[in-house]
Amino acid sequence: MDDTVIRIGHGSGGRLTRELIHEIFSNRFGNIFLDNLSDSAIIPTSERNLAFTTDSYVIDPIFFPGGDIGKLAVCGTVNDLCVSGAMPKYMSAGFILEEGLPIDHLARIVESMASEAKKAGILIVTGDTKVVKRGQCDKIFINTSGIGYVHPDRVHISNGSSILPGDKIIISGSMGDHAIAILSARENLTLEEEILSDAASLNSLTEEILKVPSEIRFMRDITRGGLGTILAEVCEKKTFGIEINENDILVNRSVKAICELYGFDPLYLANEGKMLIIVQKTAAEKIVNELKKNSLGKNARIIGEITEKHQGRAVMKSIIGGKRIIDMLSGEMLPRIC
Amino acid sequence: MCLGIPAKIIKLDGDFAEVSIDGARIRIGLQLVDDIKEGDYVLVHTGYALEKLNEEEAQETLRMIRDLNSTDPENKDFTE
Amino acid sequence: MNFNEDFRNGTLVKNLLDRINEIASFPLRLMEVCGGHTMAIRRYGIQTLLPSNIDLLSGPGCPVCVTDQTFIDKAITYARNPEFILVTYGDLLRVPGSFSTLDQEKANGADIRIIYSTIEALEIAKRNPSKKIIFAAIGFETTAPATAIAILQSVQMQIDNFLILCAHKTMPQAMEAIMEEGISIDGYIGPGHVSAIAGSKIFKPLTDKYKIPVVISGFEPIDILQSILMLTESRLGGKSGVEIQYKRLVTEQGNRKAQMILEEVFEPDTQYWRGIGIIENSGLRLRQKFYRFDCEKQIPVNVVSGPEPKGCICGQVLKGINKPPECSLFGRKCTPSHPVGACMVSSEGACQAYFQYRTEVT
Numbered sequence: 001m002d003d004t005v006i007r008i009g010h011g012s013g014g015r016l017t018r019e020l021i022h023e024i025f026s027n028r029f030g031n032i033f034l035d036n037l038s039d040s041a042i043i044p045t046s047e048r049n050l051a052f053t054t055d056s057y058v059i060d061p062i063f064f065p066g067g068d069i070g071k072l073a074v075c076g077t078v079n080d081l082c083v084s085g086a087m088p089k090y091m092s093a094g095f096i097l098e099e100g101l102p103i104d105h106l107a108r109i110v111e112s113m114a115s116e117a118k119k120a121g122i123l124i125v126t127g128d129t130k131v132v133k134r135g136q137c138d139k140i141f142i143n144t145s146g147i148g149y150v151h152p153d154r155v156h157i158s159n160g161s162s163i164l165p166g167d168k169i170i171i172s173g174s175m176g177d178h179a180i181a182i183l184s185a186r187e188n189l190t191l192e193e194e195i196l197s198d199a200a201s202l203n204s205l206t207e208e209i210l211k212v213p214s215e216i217r218f219m220r221d222i223t224r225g226g227l228g229t230i231l232a233e234v235c236e237k238k239t240f241g242i243e244i245n246e247n248d249i250l251v252n253r254s255v256k257a258i259c260e261l262y263g264f265d266p267l268y269l270a271n272e273g274k275m276l277i278i279v280q281k282t283a284a285e286k287i288v289n290e291l292k293k294n295s296l297g298k299n300a301r302i303i304g305e306i307t308e309k310h311q312g313r314a315v316m317k318s319i320i321g322g323k324r325i326i327d328m329l330s331g332e333m334l335p336r337i338c
Numbered sequence: 339m340c341l342g343i344p345a346k347i348i349k350l351d352g353d354f355a356e357v358s359i360d361g362a363r364i365r366i367g368l369q370l371v372d373d374i375k376e377g378d379y380v381l382v383h384t385g386y387a388l389e390k391l392n393e394e395e396a397q398e399t400l401r402m403i404r405d406l407n408s409t410d411p412e413n414k415d416f417t418e
Numbered sequence: 419m420n421f422n423e424d425f426r427n428g429t430l431v432k433n434l435l436d437r438i439n440e441i442a443s444f445p446l447r448l449m450e451v452c453g454g455h456t457m458a459i460r461r462y463g464i465q466t467l468l469p470s471n472i473d474l475l476s477g478p479g480c481p482v483c484v485t486d487q488t489f490i491d492k493a494i495t496y497a498r499n500p501e502f503i504l505v506t507y508g509d510l511l512r513v514p515g516s517f518s519t520l521d522q523e524k525a526n527g528a529d530i531r532i533i534y535s536t537i538e539a540l541e542i543a544k545r546n547p548s549k550k551i552i553f554a555a556i557g558f559e560t561t562a563p564a565t566a567i568a569i570l571q572s573v574q575m576q577i578d579n580f581l582i583l584c585a586h587k588t589m590p591q592a593m594e595a596i597m598e599e600g601i602s603i604d605g606y607i608g609p610g611h612v613s614a615i616a617g618s619k620i621f622k623p624l625t626d627k628y629k630i631p632v633v634i635s636g637f638e639p640i641d642i643l644q645s646i647l648m649l650t651e652s653r654l655g656g657k658s659g660v661e662i663q664y665k666r667l668v669t670e671q672g673n674r675k676a677q678m679i680l681e682e683v684f685e686p687d688t689q690y691w692r693g694i695g696i697i698e699n700s701g702l703r704l705r706q707k708f709y710r711f712d713c714e715k716q717i718p719v720n721v722v723s724g725p726e727p728k729g730c731i732c733g734q735v736l737k738g739i740n741k742p743p744e745c746s747l748f749g750r751k752c753t754p755s756h757p758v759g760a761c762m763v764s765s766e767g768a769c770q771a772y773f774q775y776r777t778e779v780t
Binding site: 372 | 419421422424425427429430432433434436437454507534535536537538557560561563564567610611614615637640644663665666667673675676679
């Protein structure tokens with residue numbers, strides 16, 4: 001690693017983030033649980049498998065169309081657990097508060113968390129609060145940990161060990177809504193069709209489709225780094241490849257417009273309430289129909305499949321039929337003029 | 339060069355205009371163009387309108403390409 | 419009429435591809451000189467749809483790629499001064515200077531801000547009267563008018579803390595330099611937005627001298643394919659000259675108002691193009707009466723630039739002599755997250771476009 005200081009790109013969820021994790025954290029903390037780098041660690045105990053996850057929330061602005069940092073903190077934790085096949089049970093919440101933060105902002109955020117936790121059926125059982133001087137953090141940072149239980153027949157879901165050529169790739173809805181909701185709040189953009197963050201707890205969705213766990217090969221929530229990064233990661237160094245169709249990826253009109261304006265690629269935008277699911281071929285249609293019954297999955301679609309061709313690479317057929325390789329996001333996406 | 343986006347003039351405001359880029363509203367400068375009316379389409383680059391877009395020419399371009407395959411039964415109307 | 423979607427229509431794409439396949443029975447090397455075209459070709463996978471005898475080469479039309487190290491070194495020197503705010507388009511942030519990048523300097527605490535428009539740059543200048551706002555002015559004929567407007571508005575609004583570090587470049591001279599090098603090209607996919615401002619007429623001397631066709635192209639897939647078809651037809655018919663595919667935006671005369679604004683503020687200058695070298699009259703500098711906005715004249719800095727990185731063949735790539743995978747650093751030491759040369763930094767640079775949208779699919 002030739003960087004001597006942390007850059008914004010290290011937090012983008014793409015290649016730079018991965019390099020940082022590998023070169024600073026993994027090689028020091030290294031153990032079989034961490035090395036998997038999945039959304040939750042699955043830890044076998046004498047009684048059952050424990051899913052254990054952690055996350056930090058530093059978003060700015062803290063209130064945005066569709067939610068706030070508190071709602072995000074609960075949804076994010078729940079989602080890291082449920083896409084690993086776990087029933088989310090308990091979580092912690094640690095708060096770092098900036099001197100000067102209005103208390104009623106804090107109250108609103110905590111109310112959001114309580115309401116979301118109730119919806120998701122997760123209990124916030126322990127917490128911590130620290131206050132730092134003005135300027136030493138940006139209003140409020142939240143750190144969480146979450147615990148859930150994973151039935152033995154779901155353990156394969158977080159590591160993708162049972163993915164096979166022929167399996168279908170499903171995403172649960174439109175891409176880029178959260179990123180654009182945040183951007184529009186930050187930059188004061190006016191959108192004729194307002195975009196709300198899609199932040200949502202997905203465990204109601206996962207429970208429905210996990211009725212036959214063997215049909216589900218792999219799940220991931222599509223957060224920073226976007227769909228493109230996950231697709232590239234899933235097949236990297238594997239003996240299978242991925243093929244997807246750009247035509248099947250739903251992007252809302254306003255999201256598309258902002259992407260055109262700034263030169264962003266919707267494939268790499270962050271979401272907070274969308275999943276990638278790789279499923280057994282014969283179960284694909286059924287699972288899409290199950291997802292569609294839930295409002296959180298109403299725009300679920302099959303977007304592609306696992307293939308024996310171009311091993312280790314994810315390839316997308318563009319809307320005009322040409323092909324391109326999908327790589328991980330490298331650093332942060334910068335607005336471009338060119 | 340590059341990243342130029344078609345935008346529709348919604349409201350004029352002196353040297354500036356509010357435009358809609360497929361539903362996203364931004365404010366741009368009109369200092370490089372003349373005779374802009376509400377409803378016109380312009381090409382926007384780095385926050386300025388570079389030039390007006392000519393709808394007739396656009397239709398003509400599409401028609402020419404459609405006619406490349408004159409036995410094509412489809413006859414899409416591109417003003418829809 | 420939807421100026422985006424209608425120009426991505428699958429049926430029309432098929433019509434164009436069918437026709438191209440019918441008539442392109444001989445090898446054809448076509449160069450696109452606009453980063454926007456490089457991007458679009460890669461994004462839509464256009465090369466994968468063309469018959470194998472048509473080879474698309476990427477030229478020097480990515481302003482980031484041709485920005486030399488010294489420009490970045492100077493920008494960094496200014497940015498490090500706590501009395502200055504450096505404002506720049508996002509494209510420049512990761513371009514390698516001799517020793518650092520603006521991104522790294524930002525991480526180290528320099529006040530460097532990304533702007534989308536020179537309108538924002540002036541607002542920052544007004545809000546920070548005690549600081550000097552320095553705008554890194556890159557881009558071709560498409561982008562230079564925005565800089566010119568900012569200068570004229572600074573005069574009008576009596577803004578006295580706005581300066582530009584100017585590296586604007588103009589296209590036709592670079593295209594000529596490539597022809598002078600003897601690089602074999604059968605035709606140019608011409609820059610659509612440069613031409614919208616300057617008019618397609620600026621390419622006439624080139625086509626007269628070298629007897630090749632130039633088709634001024636839009637940026638949607640249908641535009642690029644139609645331009646390729648027009649170039650193929652020209653080649654078949656032994657024709658040369660400038661044609662306009664992008665008729666909905668480009669005329670022979672161009673935007674006279676924008677041209678006059680450019681002429682008022684700028685005059686031609688000799689510029690150094692990274693990878694190509696010095697090209698006479700290929701750039702713009704401020705006219706004498708606007709010297710007070712010229713950062714280098716007002717606050718000269720002395721930078722000692724390092725050598726270009728060893729093994730980097732960006733210059734060869736920019737001229738279409740080599741393809742990105744032929745560079746020994748490509749994909750190894752030089753990747754989008756850790757770029758060595760400028761071609762890998764910009765999402766329009768040939769190397770990054772190649773990396774992101776690689777077409778070696780079986």
